[in-house]
Amino acid sequence: DGGITQSPKYLFRKEGQNVTLSCEQNLNHDAMYWYRQDPGQGLRLIYYSQIVNDFQKGDIAEGYSVSREKKESFPLTVTSAQKNPTAFYLCASSISGQVSTDTQYFGPGTRLTVL
Amino acid sequence: GEDVEQSLFLSVREGDSSVINCTYTDSSSTYLYWYKQEPGAGLQLLTYIFSNMDMKQDQRLTVLLNKKDKHLSLRIADTQTGDSAIYFCAEKGAGNNRKLIWGLGTSLAVNP
Numbered sequence: 001d002g003g004i005t006q007s008p009k010y011l012f013r014k015e016g017q018n019v020t021l022s023c024e025q026n027l028n029h030d031a032m033y034w035y036r037q038d039p040g041q042g043l044r045l046i047y048y049s050q051i052v053n054d055f056q057k058g059d060i061a062e063g064y065s066v067s068r069e070k071k072e073s074f075p076l077t078v079t080s081a082q083k084n085p086t087a088f089y090l091c092a093s094s095i096s097g098q099v100s101t102d103t104q105y106f107g108p109g110t111r112l113t114v115l
Numbered sequence: 116g117e118d119v120e121q122s123l124f125l126s127v128r129e130g131d132s133s134v135i136n137c138t139y140t141d142s143s144s145t146y147l148y149w150y151k152q153e154p155g156a157g158l159q160l161l162t163y164i165f166s167n168m169d170m171k172q173d174q175r176l177t178v179l180l181n182k183k184d185k186h187l188s189l190r191i192a193d194t195q196t197g198d199s200a201i202y203f204c205a206e207k208g209a210g211n212n213r214k215l216i217w218g219l220g221t222s223l224a225v226n227p
């Protein structure tokens with residue numbers, strides 16, 4: 001089965017702790033994305049990566065960090081500098097290329113609650 | 116900058132048609148997408164349309180694109196309670212940037 005997995009589905013952390021959210025895909029997609037979703041605010045892009053070992057900041061990158069050491073994996077670290085980290089986090093991937101539709105496919109999401 | 120707008124709520128009766136509307140500002144849009152999100156889940160791609168098309172039909176779903184007015188709609192025929200979800204419109208511009216511009220989502224409630 002091809003797809004995108006995110007783990008865990010629910011995550012609880014104490015304030016001041018860093019936490020890393022996992023995202024893995026076996027679709028052989030070049031590009032991967034992290035979004036944050038808050039009620040009534042739609043999707044906001046945190047970071048994206050178009051190729052291994054390269055990534056760009058999205059619209060709300062402050063307080064987050066990423067790495068892209070392998071094509072299949074794009075972990076997101078929520079640092080203690082992120083002022084309001086409680087949210088639903090979504091990972092997505094897409095095929096890159098000149099003729100690509102750039103259709104993004106999403107994982108099931110991780111709900112992070114900081115206590 | 117580019118923007119995508121959707122009405123926030125829509126309520127329909129089971130069996131009726133639903134029409135969810137979306138407007139966008141980027142005149143260089145290449146693809147426009149519709150995604151569905153059920154509670155607590157990720158987004159599921161429903162369909163997409165290339166900007167040189169006017170219409171695309173896929174079973175109960177019909178997408179209409181008016182490029183002149185920058186207006187996109189999603190029609191769901193014979194709406195069922197399982198169609199209750201949030202529907203997101205997104206558009207992709209013409210550049211190499213892979214980012215999509217997202218609407219805030221329309222929450223569809225289907226009443227029995």
